[in-house]
Amino acid sequence: MNYMPGTASLIEDIDRLRQQAVMAIGQELNRRAMGGPNPSTWISQVRRRSSLLGSRLEETLYSDQELAYLQQGEEAMQKALGILSNQEGWKKETQQDNGDKVMSKVVPDVGKVFQLEVVVDQPMERLYEELVERMEAMGEWNPNVKEIKVLQKIGKDTFITHEMAAEAAGNLVGPRDFVSVRCAKRRGSTCVLAGMATDFGNMPEQKGVIRAEHGPTCMVLHPLAGSPSKTKLTWLLSIDLKGWLPKSIINQVLSQTQVDFANHLRRRLESRPASEARC
Structure with missing residues (x-):
C-alpha cells in the first residue's frame, strides 16, 4: 500500500x-x-x-x-x-430482586430515554467480547434480536450495522430493522459503545419491515468499584419504533427489553467459558 x-x-x-x-x-x-x-x-x-x-x-x-x-x-x-x-429527572420504571433497575426521563429534542443499570458477575473483558468483538452473534442468545450484521468497518472502532429485531408485545410490535453507526472506545478496563441511526445506501428499507431508528444510545462497561471480577453495565436506550403504537405499549416493551437483555446476557456469559468465547 x-x-x-x-x-x-x-x-x-x-x-x-x-x-x-x-x-x-x-x-x-x-x-x-x-x-x-x-x-x-x-x-x-x-x-x-x-x-x-x-x-x-x-x-x-x-x-x-x-x-x-x-x-x-x-x-x-x-x-x-x-x-x-445529567442525573436529574430520572424516574424508576422497574427494579428487579437482583438489583437490576430501569429508569427513564424525557430529554428535549430526543424524547423518552431508558437507562438500565446492572452488575454482572463477570469481568469486563468477557462482556466486551460478547457485546463488541462478537456483536454479530447476539442473535444466538438474545431472543429480541433476529440478526446483527456489520455492513462496514471504518478505522478501528466505528461500524455500520444492520439489525433485525424480533416481534414483541404479542406481535403488536411488528418487524422492525435498524441501520446504525456504532462507535466503540476502550481504554484499559473501561469501554463505551455508542450508536445512532444512519443512512447506508446498500441497505435500503425492506418490504414488510418498518425501518426504526436508534439514538443516541450507549453502553458503558467498567469494573465494579472494589470488585474487579464484576462489571457494572449502564445502557442508555433511545429508540423510535416508527409506525402507530400507543405510548403505553412502547414504554412497556422498551423497559422489558432492557430487563430481558440483562438476563439473556448473564446466561450467555455463564454458558460460554472465557476460553471458548475467544475461539
Missing part, C-alpha cells in the same frame, strides 16, 4: 489523539464511579479532543462518506454520555 508523504506521521498523530480521548473517557468513568468531579467538565474535554481529531483527518485516509460516519459515531457518543451525565 502506497502512502502520501507525511502520512505515516499523520497516522501516528491520529492514533495518539484517539488514545488521549479514550484515556479521558476511562479516567472520568472511574472518577464518576467514586463520586468524582462534575461530568460536564469531562464531556467538554472529550468534545475538544474530538474536534482536534476531526481536524487532523484528511481525505488521504478516509473518503467523505467515511468521515461523515466517523463524525456521526463521535456525535452519538457525546450526546449519549451527555444524557447519562
